[in-house]
Amino acid sequence: MSIEITGREQWQAWQDGVLPPVERVADGLWSIPVPIPDNPLRYVLVYALEAADGLVLVDAGWDADESWLALTRGIASFGYGAADVRTVLVTHFHGDHLGLAGRIREASGARVAMHSLDAAELKSIPASVELWAGVIGDQMRRHGVPEDMACSAAGGLELERHFRPPLPDLLLEDGMTITAGGRELRAVWTPGHTPGHTCFYEERQRLLFSGDHVLPRITPQIAVMRQDQGDPLSAFLLSLERLDRLSVDEVLPAHEYRFRGLSQRVAVMAEHHAQRLKELHSLLGEVPGATAWTLAGRLAWSRPWESFSATNRRFALAETLAHLRLLEMRGEARRAEGAPVSWHLAAAA
Known part of the structure; x- marks a missing residue:
């Protein structure tokens, strides 16, 4: 069950180990690769949507000078500046997605939006x-x-690179709608990778901004990180099923490259975890x-x-x-x- 790669230049850049270009995905929608220094994931794909009064970003990128330079140059390549950003929609609280939101807010006064459960995770970070x-x-x-x-x-x-991240101004909840120009992005709560991971669905053009929840080649880390409560893997698998019920023509992930074939990719990811559960059950015996x-x-x-x-x-x-x-x-x-x-x-x- 293979997917169809739509981000061909992104895919080629991934094979070549280089940064892909800034791309116009559709009218008023741009993809900007923002590097993650010293990380095998290489970059985050930040998406910029043109609105009547400026830009709406999906994710922000890692908080580093070279990342900031790549983001601002990317925005400038289609006629905007950091001061034109009005909203940053953060798919989840990890540093490669949230990190630059603070600098963007300082440059423009933009509001930073994130699911309430991930905002709570940020507030629970120990004091030092x-x-x-x-x-x-x-x-x-x-x-x-x-x-x-x-x-x-x-x-x-x-840990010092992740400490004191920017807190959100707007708390997202499942089903909330954010308007960007002629587009309406619906927040779709997809817990698993983080408690509040959120995808954004644009129904008119059937686009899914999938964050880290669905990637074309790798599966996101589903982990019990700081405590033993909760069941993140069950949440993740249920979230996959929920996304599979949406009508999606193209997936715009936060890493790697754009693709078609959400159902095929969901099935492969679910099977990966099913096999890992069988393997672990056997090991317990x-x-x-x-x-x-x-x-x-x-x-x-x-x-x-x-x-x-x-x-x-x-x-x-x-x-x-x-x-x-x-x-x-x-x-x-x-x-x-x-x-x-x-x-x-x-x-x-």
Whole structure:
């Protein structure tokens, strides 16, 4: 089930390892690649919609000088400046999407809009980098990460680059409509990657601004990051089903390239997680009482576990916890509280 690539220049740039061009996607709609320094994702695709009084942006890009330069040059290439931005619609609170919203607001007075649940996540960030690293380290030790690795992974996250992000002026809720020129963008709440991740649907031209929820080549990280509550993977899979019910001609993602074939891509992503759940269930039978850390190290990743940095192992642990949580919610696995927490098949309880 393959997709049809519509952003051909973006796709070619991805193959060549370079930044794609600024593109006119449709009348009054532009795609601007904004680099993410030192990151394998390379760039965020910021979308600019021309409105009667200026521009509406979907996402903003990473807060770095080279990113700001790329964004402002991109806007200037079709006749606008940073001061012309009126609204920034943020798909989710991660730094590569929210980061430059603060600079844009300073330059133009633009309002920054984000789902209320992601705004709450920002407000829950601990009061200092040291406290934040401590929270992360504690969670890692709780799930079996050795002390030295827990410390190095928490320290390697460069938390200061994410600290004190811009807070939103407007809280989005599911179904809200934002007008940009002759377009109406409907907020579609799609939790999973973050609690408040939001896509934006333009029904007239059947366009979906999908953020990180649906990407053409990779699946977004679905993870239990700082606490053990919630079931982000169930939320993500339900959100995929919800998007699949929309009439969409083209998907405009935040990374990689534009494409057609939302239903095909949704099916592939859902199957990926179904297979990972089966793999993890099988491992629980082979290694009863294993920690999430042990299980993460035995799963089949796209690269050998031995090649993972401490930070990437932290992310792999968080993804493993999300899958374990869904197995637990289904009654297929259970956790045994302890120091550290261990996991078992429910049938072995």
